[in-house]
Amino acid sequence: MPRTAAAKPRWHRRKSARPEEILTAALEVFADRGFAATKLEDVARRAGVTKGTIYLYFENKEALFKALVRETIVPVIAQGEAIAQAFTGSARDLFEKLIRDYWRLVGETSLASIPRLMIAEAGNFPELARFYYEEVVTRGHRLMSGVLERGIKAGEFRRVNLAVATKLAMSPLMHAVVARKAFAACMPEGFDVASYLDTHIDLYLHGISKS
Amino acid sequence: MPRTAAAKPRWHRRKSARPEEILTAALEVFADRGFAATKLEDVARRAGVTKGTIYLYFENKEALFKALVRETIVPVIAQGEAIAQAFTGSARDLFEKLIRDYWRLVGETSLASIPRLMIAEAGNFPELARFYYEEVVTRGHRLMSGVLERGIKAGEFRRVNLAVATKLAMSPLMHAVVARKAFAACMPEGFDVASYLDTHIDLYLHGISKS
Amino acid sequence: MPRTAAAKPRWHRRKSARPEEILTAALEVFADRGFAATKLEDVARRAGVTKGTIYLYFENKEALFKALVRETIVPVIAQGEAIAQAFTGSARDLFEKLIRDYWRLVGETSLASIPRLMIAEAGNFPELARFYYEEVVTRGHRLMSGVLERGIKAGEFRRVNLAVATKLAMSPLMHAVVARKAFAACMPEGFDVASYLDTHIDLYLHGISKS
Amino acid sequence: MPRTAAAKPRWHRRKSARPEEILTAALEVFADRGFAATKLEDVARRAGVTKGTIYLYFENKEALFKALVRETIVPVIAQGEAIAQAFTGSARDLFEKLIRDYWRLVGETSLASIPRLMIAEAGNFPELARFYYEEVVTRGHRLMSGVLERGIKAGEFRRVNLAVATKLAMSPLMHAVVARKAFAACMPEGFDVASYLDTHIDLYLHGISKS
DNA sequence: GATGAATGAGGCTTCATTCAT
DNA sequence: CATGAATGAAGCCTCATTCAT
Numbered sequence: 095m096p097r098t099a100a101a102k103p104r105w106h107r108r109k110s111a112r113p114e115e116i117l118t119a120a121l122e123v124f125a126d127r128g129f130a131a132t133k134l135e136d137v138a139r140r141a142g143v144t145k146g147t148i149y150l151y152f153e154n155k156e157a158l159f160k161a162l163v164r165e166t167i168v169p170v171i172a173q174g175e176a177i178a179q180a181f182t183g184s185a186r187d188l189f190e191k192l193i194r195d196y197w198r199l200v201g202e203t204s205l206a207s208i209p210r211l212m213i214a215e216a217g218n219f220p221e222l223a224r225f226y227y228e229e230v231v232t233r234g235h236r237l238m239s240g241v242l243e244r245g246i247k248a249g250e251f252r253r254v255n256l257a258v259a260t261k262l263a264m265s266p267l268m269h270a271v272v273a274r275k276a277f278a279a280c281m282p283e284g285f286d287v288a289s290y291l292d293t294h295i296d297l298y299l300h301g302i303s304k305s
Numbered sequence: 306m307p308r309t310a311a312a313k314p315r316w317h318r319r320k321s322a323r324p325e326e327i328l329t330a331a332l333e334v335f336a337d338r339g340f341a342a343t344k345l346e347d348v349a350r351r352a353g354v355t356k357g358t359i360y361l362y363f364e365n366k367e368a369l370f371k372a373l374v375r376e377t378i379v380p381v382i383a384q385g386e387a388i389a390q391a392f393t394g395s396a397r398d399l400f401e402k403l404i405r406d407y408w409r410l411v412g413e414t415s416l417a418s419i420p421r422l423m424i425a426e427a428g429n430f431p432e433l434a435r436f437y438y439e440e441v442v443t444r445g446h447r448l449m450s451g452v453l454e455r456g457i458k459a460g461e462f463r464r465v466n467l468a469v470a471t472k473l474a475m476s477p478l479m480h481a482v483v484a485r486k487a488f489a490a491c492m493p494e495g496f497d498v499a500s501y502l503d504t505h506i507d508l509y510l511h512g513i514s515k516s
Numbered sequence: 517m518p519r520t521a522a523a524k525p526r527w528h529r530r531k532s533a534r535p536e537e538i539l540t541a542a543l544e545v546f547a548d549r550g551f552a553a554t555k556l557e558d559v560a561r562r563a564g565v566t567k568g569t570i571y572l573y574f575e576n577k578e579a580l581f582k583a584l585v586r587e588t589i590v591p592v593i594a595q596g597e598a599i600a601q602a603f604t605g606s607a608r609d610l611f612e613k614l615i616r617d618y619w620r621l622v623g624e625t626s627l628a629s630i631p632r633l634m635i636a637e638a639g640n641f642p643e644l645a646r647f648y649y650e651e652v653v654t655r656g657h658r659l660m661s662g663v664l665e666r667g668i669k670a671g672e673f674r675r676v677n678l679a680v681a682t683k684l685a686m687s688p689l690m691h692a693v694v695a696r697k698a699f700a701a702c703m704p705e706g707f708d709v710a711s712y713l714d715t716h717i718d719l720y721l722h723g724i725s726k727s
Numbered sequence: 728m729p730r731t732a733a734a735k736p737r738w739h740r741r742k743s744a745r746p747e748e749i750l751t752a753a754l755e756v757f758a759d760r761g762f763a764a765t766k767l768e769d770v771a772r773r774a775g776v777t778k779g780t781i782y783l784y785f786e787n788k789e790a791l792f793k794a795l796v797r798e799t800i801v802p803v804i805a806q807g808e809a810i811a812q813a814f815t816g817s818a819r820d821l822f823e824k825l826i827r828d829y830w831r832l833v834g835e836t837s838l839a840s841i842p843r844l845m846i847a848e849a850g851n852f853p854e855l856a857r858f859y860y861e862e863v864v865t866r867g868h869r870l871m872s873g874v875l876e877r878g879i880k881a882g883e884f885r886r887v888n889l890a891v892a893t894k895l896a897m898s899p900l901m902h903a904v905v906a907r908k909a910f911a912a913c914m915p916e917g918f919d920v921a922s923y924l925d926t927h928i929d930l931y932l933h934g935i936s937k938s
Numbered sequence: 939g940a941t942g943a944a945t946g947a948g949g950c951t952t953c954a955t956t957c958a959t
Numbered sequence: 960c961a962t963g964a965a966t967g968a969a970g971c972c973t974c975a976t977t978c979a980t
Contacts, residue, residue, distance in 0.1 A: 112943085126428055130341030133970065144945055149972070214425030216487040217337055227491035231484075258497065258504045262477055265484075269476035272483070276427040280438035286469060293469045301508035323960090345954065355962055357956085366954065534964085548850055552763030555949065566966055568952085577950070636847030638909040639759055649913035653906075680919065680926045684899055687906075691898035694905070695864075698849040702860035708891060715891045723930035745939090767975065777941055779977085788975065 113151045116141045120162050125207030125275070129159055129215050159215075160222050167208045167226070170199055171233045178237055185245030186303075190295050192241065193267060197291060201271045210272045235260050242302070251302045259302065266294045324362045327352045331373050336418030336486070340370055340426045370426075371433050378419045378437070381410055382444050389448055396456030397514075401506050403452065404478060408502060412482045421483045446471045453513070462513045470513065477505045535573040538563045542584050547629030547697070551581055551637050581637075582644050589630045589648070592621055593655045600659055607667030608725075612717050614663065615689060619713060623693045632694045657682050664724070673724045681724065688716045746784040746794075749774045753795050758840030758908070762792055762848045792848075793855050800841045800859070803832055804866045811870055818878030819936075823928050825874065826900060830924060834904045843905045868893045875935070884935045892935065899927045 119141035123132045134155055138145045152158040174192060181188045200206055212230075216223035238260045245251035274285050330352035334343045345366055349356045363369040385403060392399045411417055423441075427434035449471045456462035485496050541563035545554045556577055560567045574580040596614060603610045622628055634652075638645035660682045667673035696707050752774035756765045767788055771778045785791040807825060814821045833839055845863075849856035871893045878884035907918055 128339065128341065128425060128429065130339065131429055134972090135970080145972085146945055146974085147943080150943070155971070210424060213421060213483055213487040214339060216490075218339065218342055220490055223488060224491050227488050231488070231491075255500055255504060258500045259508075261481075261501060262505055262508060265480035266473055266476040268484070269480040270472075272424055273476075273479070276424045277434060277438050277442065279431055280427075280435050280442075289466055289469045290472060293466060294473055297465075297470075297473060297509065297512035301512035344952090356954085357962055358960080360955070361960070550761065550763065550847060550851065552761065553851055556951090557949080567950085568966055569964080571951070572964070632846060635843060635905055635909045636761060638912075640761065640764055642912055645910060646913050649910050653910065653913075677922055677926060680922045681930075683903075683923060684927055684930060687899040687902035688895055690906070691902040692894075694846055695898075695901070698846045699856060699860050699864070701853055702849075702857050702864075711888055711891045712894060715888060716895055719887075719892075719895060719934035720930065723934035766973090778975085779941055780939080782976070783939070 112143070112147070116143070116148055116151060116158070117162055117165065120158055121166065121204055121207060124159060124162065124211055125204065128211070129155075129218065134158075156219070160219070163208060163212065163222060163226060164229075166205060167230050170196075170205065171230055171237070173199065174234070174237050178240060185241055185248055185250050186299055188241050188244070189263070189299065192238070193263075193291060193295055196267055197271075197287065201267070201274070201287070206271050206275050209268060210275050213272060234264065238263050245302075249304065252304055254302060263298060266290075323354070323358070327354070327359055327362060327369070328373050328376065331369055332377065332415055332418060335370065335373065335422055336415065339422070340366075340429065345369075367430070370422075371430070371436075374419060374423065374433060374437060375440075377416055378441050381407075381416065382441055382448070384410065385445070385448055389451060396452055396459055396461050397510055399452050399455070400474070400510065403449070404474075404502060404506055407478055408482075408498070412478070412485070412498070417482050417486050420479060421486050424483060445475065449474050456513075460515065463515055465513060474509060477501075534565070534569070538565070538570055538573060538580070539584055539587065542580055543588065543626055543629060546581060546584065546633055547626065550633070551577075551640065556580075578641070581633075582641070582647075585630060585634065585644060585648060586651075588627060589652050592618075592627065593652055593659070595621065596656070596659050600662060607663055607670055607672050608721055610663050611667070611685070611721065614660070615685075615713060615717055618689055619693075619709065623689070623696070623709070628693050628697050631690060632697045635694060656686065660685050667724075671726065674726055676724060685720060688712075745776070745780070749776070749781055749784060749791070750795050750798065753791055754799065754837055754840060757792065757795065757844055758837065761844070762788075762851065767791075789852070792844075793852070793858075796841060796845065796855060796859060797862075799838060800863050803829075803838065804863055804870070806832065807867070807870055811873060818874055818881055818883045819932055821874050821877070822896070822932065825871070826896075826924060826928055829900055830904075830920065834900070834907070834920070839904050839908050842901060843908045846905060867897065871896050878935075882937065885937055887935060896931060899923075 116137065120132075120137045122140060123137045126132075132155075134148055135145050137158070138148055141147075148158065152161060174195065177195060178188060178192065181191065200209075212223065212226050216226075235257075239256050242251060242254070242256060242259055242263070246253055270285070270287070270290060274281075274287075327348065331343075331348045333351060334348045337343075343366075345356050345359055348369075349359055352359075359369065363372060385406065388406060389399060389403065392402065411420075423434065423437050427437075446468075450467050453462060453465070453467060453470055453474070457464055481496070481498070481501060485492075485498075538559065542554075542559045544562060545559050548554075554577075556570055557567050559580070560570055563570075570580065574583060596617065599617060600610060600614065603613065622631075634645065634648050638648075657679075661678050664673060664676070664678055664681055664685070668675055692707070692709070692712060696703075696709075749770065753765075753770045755773060756770050759765075765788075767778050767781055770791075771781055774781075781791065785794060807828065810828060811821060811825065814824065833842075845856065845859050849859075868890075872889050875884060875887070875889055875892055875896070879886055903918070903920070903923060907914075907920075
């Protein structure tokens with residue numbers, strides 16, 4: 095039998111991998127240019143296919159964009175939730191871990207473009223914005239709120255306005271993710287992420303801690 | 306001579322008011338839709354003129370966008386600098402004043418759209434992004450750095466990494482400005498800005514203060 | 517005053533004539549090729565404008581097609597109704613006049629393409645088909661019915677099934693209009709319209725008359 | 728030889744049945760939408776195959792359309808000719824039989840779409856139009872002419888212009904076939920075919936008969 | 939024979955930009 | 960100054976056609 099058993103699966107893999115290849119390419123181009131300035135031809139080229147192929151898997155440009163947002167970002171949130179659930183240490187340590195994980199999983203990967211895309215395009219895709227707001231923003235806030243609450247109950251943290259404290263824990267992260275992508279070309283010196291995170295964690299915990 | 310000297314300037318004012326009317330209209334439409342999705346026809350309609358008129362004052366769509374960013378945001382920074390310069394109280398009080406002023410002058414006005422537009426379009430307008438980064442971001446940071454430095458020297462604040470502490474002082478503001486615009490439609494409950502600012506100022510000062 | 521008064525009206529005429537020029541061109545191209553095979557570029561070229569101009573006056577290709585049908589054929593029916601109303605002779609003579617007029621006004625002009633287009637595209641434009649059926653077919657039948665009824669009342673014609681007799685009076689006309697357009701290229705001998713009409717009128721009147 | 732002779736033909740029949748299944752499906756879709764608006768995907772789906780399969784039997788869409796017209800309509804004409812040849816009664820009776828047979832075999836079956844398709848697409852398929860005109864229209868006319876001639880010779884009919892009388896005998900039929908298909912959706916009341924045919928036959932024979 | 943994934947030419951449509959008035 | 964009719968380049972999307980399996 096000249097044909098190895100492996101040959102067929104490889105083809106199979108290739109076929110079902112198409113949509114993901116396209117999404118990966120789409121993420122790159124949308125991230126660079128935004129929704130309107132992205133040409134499907136560019137996405138196709140980067141995915142190694144032709145324009146028409148995209149339409150085998152996505153109804154149109156808008157659907158591609160939506161799929162991109164929906165299918166790439168939600169897993170990250172889920173992962174964070176799992177980490178929090180499994181965590182057994184102090185609230186301080188969990189806070190720190192979540193902040194650093196978020197940066198590692200989103201801030202430093204190509205996913206960092208998603209928040210920026212959403213901020214840019216929310217007005218043009220209200221329904222997608224709502225999805226994102228509920229499945230990412232709100233869920234992320236709930237996650238962080240839980241950590242703060244845990245700390246308060248454990249006597250580690252001061253009794254603060256939860257909703258607001260949550261937003262304040264996240265916003266330096268969010269802004270860094272978003273702005274760093276946007277102004278990368280303007281910061282030849284780069285951006286001292288390590289210090290930024292360290293200091294945010296330090297200042298925030300210093301600010302929220304008892305004593 | 307039937308025409309008074311005043312008559313001509315009045316006409317002049319009216320004439321030179323045109324570009325500002327167009328910029329105002331442009332701000333609204335660009336803010337809603339982003340650069341690419343904005344139609345000059347819509348800008349014109351909102352300004353009460355026709356498409357052709359825009360071209361009397363701006364070379365093209367891109368020039369209009371650049372003028373919008375350049376001419377609306379820089380004055381705000383200058384104003385902040387003036388305030389800081391004239392301020393005679395404690396660093397804590399100046400910090401608080403600048404934060405609140407920024408929110409009042411940008412966060413709550415139509416100018417709030419500018420940072421979001423820049424974040425969305427920086428990739429497509431590198432030269433404008435550089436301008437913005439230098440004339441707004443960097444200058445804003447310099448302003449805040451000065452405040453922190455003043456506090457350190459006065460013994461009010463701990464000796465922190467200035468660059469990073471500056472970014473951390475601004476980012477909750479920036480993120481709030483940007484995200485609030487983007488997800489306004491998704492937050493029917495609104496956004497408790499007062500608490501958010503109060504708490505940021507409180508936590509931040511708590512975190513950075515000696516003792 | 518170097519500018520003559522005539523110059524402006526000429527331009528004015530030209531402006532408001534645009535839509536009609538486009539409709540005229542559209543009639544020719546749609547008649548040749550049918551709806552789907554017609555390229556708007558060809559319509560534009562024939563109208564002496566460019567593609568974009570069509571969209572100043574018609575929402576899209578479909579709207580252009582609908583406008584074409586609606587605005588060209590209804591007047592013909594109206595004209596026929598007016599003729600019938602004003603006619604004072606015998607029913608026989610009116611019958612003959614209407615038949616010959618229809619041929620002269622539709623069969624021999626570019627309007628002959630409209631019935632053929634409707635027959636071809638009715639399935640793809642149900643709403644337009646309904647409009648045409650009601651405003652042209654039904655109205656045309658009503659017109660012919662009136663003539664037959666007049667003849668019956670006057671004792672000129674036999675007492676026949678009006679609806680059916682009406683259809684039979686029209687169908688040779690309709691078929692000739694439609695088929696002649698379609699198979700023009702296949703009938704080098706042409707089509708002896710004069711005899712055809714003469715004979716139809718003769719046979720029909722012979723058939724329907726009280727003998 | 729284990730395979731019986733019958734087995735192969737049966738398979739053969741099945742294989743060669745494919746093209747007919749495709750033609751049947753094609754007739755339905757072309758009839759609904761016309762040539763250009765028909766998607767081969769729809770034809771394939773209706774035939775229970777995939778797009779690629781169509782290309783195993785037909786060179787391309789145009790060839791499919793041509794095969795459809797050629798292979799479905801010619802047999803009907805041949806059948807009519809056979810009937811006429813075998814007929815022994817009066818010309819009047821033969822006339823009536825042919826009219827009614829045509830309606831039964833074409834007007835009331837899916838074949839009714841063929842004349843309408845030809846009228847719609849003749850301009851786009853001149854060669855097919857010529858084929859149709861010669862093999863269907865002309866042959867049909869010749870058939871009817873023969874009947875009329877027979878009646879004239881037998882003293883049943885008046886001495887009329889044969890070509891024209893032939894067309895007038897057919898056109899009510901043709902128009903009914905074509906228009907009924909086109910405006911079916913617009914005639915909820917339906918179309919009283921029985922009366923229509925009865926009256927046409929009656930009027931026509933009344934008109935052409937001696938006395 | 940049959941499949942269905944992939945192609946890419948072609949057409950509709952939009953809209954920034956121009957220019958005669 | 961201002962208009963708005965006209966342009967035409969550019970991009971989305973469709974679908975007939977191909978071809979490796």
